[in-house]
Amino acid sequence: MQSDVEKVNRELGGRLPKHVGIIMDGNGRWATRRGLPRALGHRAGTERLRGIIRVSSDLGIQALSLYAFSTENWKRPKNEVDALFGLFMEYFTNEVEALHANRVRIRMLGDMEALPGNVRAAVRAAEKKTAKNDGLRLNVALNYGARAEAVRAVRAIAQEAVMGALIPESIDEAALMAHLDTGGLPELDLLIRTGGEQRLSNFLLLQAAYAELVFVDALWPDFSDALYLSTLRDYAQRNRRFGGLKPDGEE
Numbered sequence: 001m002q003s004d005v006e007k008v009n010r011e012l013g014g015r016l017p018k019h020v021g022i023i024m025d026g027n028g029r030w031a032t033r034r035g036l037p038r039a040l041g042h043r044a045g046t047e048r049l050r051g052i053i054r055v056s057s058d059l060g061i062q063a064l065s066l067y068a069f070s071t072e073n074w075k076r077p078k079n080e081v082d083a084l085f086g087l088f089m090e091y092f093t094n095e096v097e098a099l100h101a102n103r104v105r106i107r108m109l110g111d112m113e114a115l116p117g118n119v120r121a122a123v124r125a126a127e128k129k130t131a132k133n134d135g136l137r138l139n140v141a142l143n144y145g146a147r148a149e150a151v152r153a154v155r156a157i158a159q160e161a162v163m164g165a166l167i168p169e170s171i172d173e174a175a176l177m178a179h180l181d182t183g184g185l186p187e188l189d190l191l192i193r194t195g196g197e198q199r200l201s202n203f204l205l206l207q208a209a210y211a212e213l214v215f216v217d218a219l220w221p222d223f224s225d226a227l228y229l230s231t232l233r234d235y236a237q238r239n240r241r242f243g244g245l246k247p248d249g250e251e
C-alpha cells in the first residue's frame, strides 16, 4: 500500500485536495449482512480509520473531517448510542498516542457540552495533547449538525456585536466562515459519502459550497485504502470552476 501511496503522490501531485470530508455511512448494513449486531459494524468502521488517516497523512492532505455522530443520531436506540460512545471513548483513549507520534492534530467539530462527561474529557484531552502538532489536521464531528453549527456561529457573532467588538456592516462571508467550527481550516475540496446514499445529512453544508462530491457504493467498513486512492484520482480529474468559466478550449 505504501508504494500505491507514492504512486498516487507522483501521479496527482498538485491536484490533491487540501481538505477532505467523509460521511462514513454503512456500518449498520455491513454488520446486518453478516448476521452481526450493528455495534460490530461500528467497530469495523472504527478500525478503518487507521488506514484512511495514514493514507491522508502520507499524501500530505492538510485536513480530514470525519462525521462520527450527528445531532440526529441521538434518535437511535439507546444501546446503539451507548455502543458508539463506548467506541469513541476507546478510540480517544487508545489511539491518541499513535496519532500524536504521527504529528496528527485533533480537533472536534460539534457541541461537546451535550456529550457524556467522560467522552467530553477524553476528546478535550486528545485536542490538548495534539494541539501543537504540525501534521494532518484530523477533525472529528461528534454531536455535529451544520444548522446547529450555524446557530452557534451566529450567536458568537451577535455576542461580539453586543459587546461592541464589531459592527453588523463589518460581518462578511469570511467572518461567518471563521466563526464555524472549522474556522481556520483550509476550504473543503472533496466530500465523500460511502454507503450508496446521495445526500449530505447536515454535514459541513456551508463548507461544501464548492466542494466536489463523490458518492461511493461501498459500505464504510469496506472503504479500503485502494478505494480511497481511486476516489482521490477521480477528484483530481474533476474540472473545478468555482462558478467561473471553463478554461479556454475545454468543452
Ligand code: FPP
Pocket: 024, 025, 026, 027, 028, 029, 030, 042, 043, 045, 046, 066, 067, 068, 069, 073, 087, 088, 091, 140, 195, 220
Ligand atoms: C453511519 O452508519 C455511521 C455512524 C452513525 C457512525 C460513524 C462512526 C464510526 C465509523 C465509528 C467511530 C468513529 C470514531 C471517530 C471513533 P449507519 O449506522 O447509519 O449505517 P447504515 O446506514 O448501514 O445503517
